[in-house]
Amino acid sequence: MSCDEKVDCGRRRLLVATAAAGGVAGVAAAVPFLASMAPSERAKSAGAPVEADISKLAPGQMMTVEWRGKPVWIIHRTKEMLDSLQKTDPLVSDPKSERKQQPEYAQNEYRSIKPEYMVVVGICTHLGCSPSEKFKTGAESGVTPDWAGGFLCPCHGSTFDLAGRVYKSKPAPDNLEVPPHMYLGDAKILIGEDKKGA
Numbered sequence: 182m183s184c185d186e187k188v189d190c191g192r193r194r195l196l197v198a199t200a201a202a203g204g205v206a207g208v209a210a211a212v213p214f215l216a217s218m219a220p221s222e223r224a225k226s227a228g229a230p231v232e233a234d235i236s237k238l239a240p241g242q243m244m245t246v247e248w249r250g251k252p253v254w255i256i257h258r259t260k261e262m263l264d265s266l267q268k269t270d271p272l273v274s275d276p277k278s279e280r281k282q283q284p285e286y287a288q289n290e291y292r293s294i295k296p297e298y299m300v301v302v303g304i305c306t307h308l309g310c311s312p313s314e315k316f317k318t319g320a321e322s323g324v325t326p327d328w329a330g331g332f333l334c335p336c337h338g339s340t341f342d343l344a345g346r347v348y349k350s351k352p353a354p355d356n357l358e359v360p361p362h363m364y365l366g367d368a369k370i371l372i373g374e375d376k377k378g379a
Contacts, residue, residue, distance in 0.1 A: 230373035232365065235298065243314055245303065248372045252303040252311060253360055255370065262343045263296055265318075265329040273346040275356055282306075282345075283359035284375060292344045292359055300362050300370065301345040307353040310336040316343075332357070 231248045233255055238244055243256045256262075270276040278292050286294055293299050305312050312332035315322045322328040324340065332341040337352040345357030361375040 228373075230371050233370045233372060234368060235370060236368035240297070241316065243316075246372060248302075248360060253372050254299070254301050254303045254314075256299040256343070258291075258297050258299055258343060262316075262330060263291065266290060266342060266344050268329050269331075269342040269344075269346070269348075272348055273342055274349045274351075275346055278344070278346065278356065280355055282356045284361055286375070287359045290344070292346070292356070294362070294364065298370070299344065300372065301357040301359055303357070305334040305336065305339055305353050306347070306355040306357065307334065307337055307339050307351075310334050312339070312341060312357075 228249055231246055231253075233244070233246045233253075235244070235255060235257070238255065238257045240257050240259045241262070243254055245252045245254055247253070278288050278290070283292050291299070292301075303311055312334040315324050315328065315333045316330050317323075318328055318330050320326045320328075322330070324333055329342065331343050332345070334340070334353065339351040339353035340348045341353075341357055342348070345359070347353045347356050360372055362370055362372045363375040365371050
């Protein structure tokens with residue numbers, strides 16, 4: 182159809198230009214809208230793995246790092262702390278750590294890659310409170326006269342041993358979670374990522 186048939190050329194050019202401008206404006210409006218739906222840098226970093234320097238963590242001490250908005254406890258266990266785990270075996274509800282609160286490489290009596298280091302999420306599995314460390318033993322702990330050391334959740338009284346295993350007949354249904362982690366050397370742990378627990 183030529184320009185002189187039914188629709189004049191000026192009008193046709195105006196329709197094409199208007200449609201093209203509308204398309205460009207639609208794309209220009211959609212780009213910021215779609216970009217706003219992408220996760221922010223803060224959100225990306227909140228789920229990112231976190232490095233923890235354990236070079237100054239003395240035996241018997243605990244440090245806390247934040248990963249995904251949760252406290253992760255790293256405890257450098259002493260020989261006495263490790264020995265206490267055999268005493269608590271008959272008292273905890275999952276003595277062999279067969280539940281899935283830990284990666285396969287931490288499914289052992291210590292619930293860890295290296296026995297001397299415990300890495301757990303410090304959130305009670307009952308209602309999400311944060312337990313308190315009760316490393317002192319016996320009556321001095323304020324828990325029970327035969328207390329072997331571990332953690333007490335002040336909200337509803339759940340207790341966990343020094344491997345994060347929950348004691349029997351407590352409100353918490355499960356052990357403290359062991360997050361995925363790996364060692365980047367003798368002095369650094371990467372929490373949130375693992376390569377088979379290396």
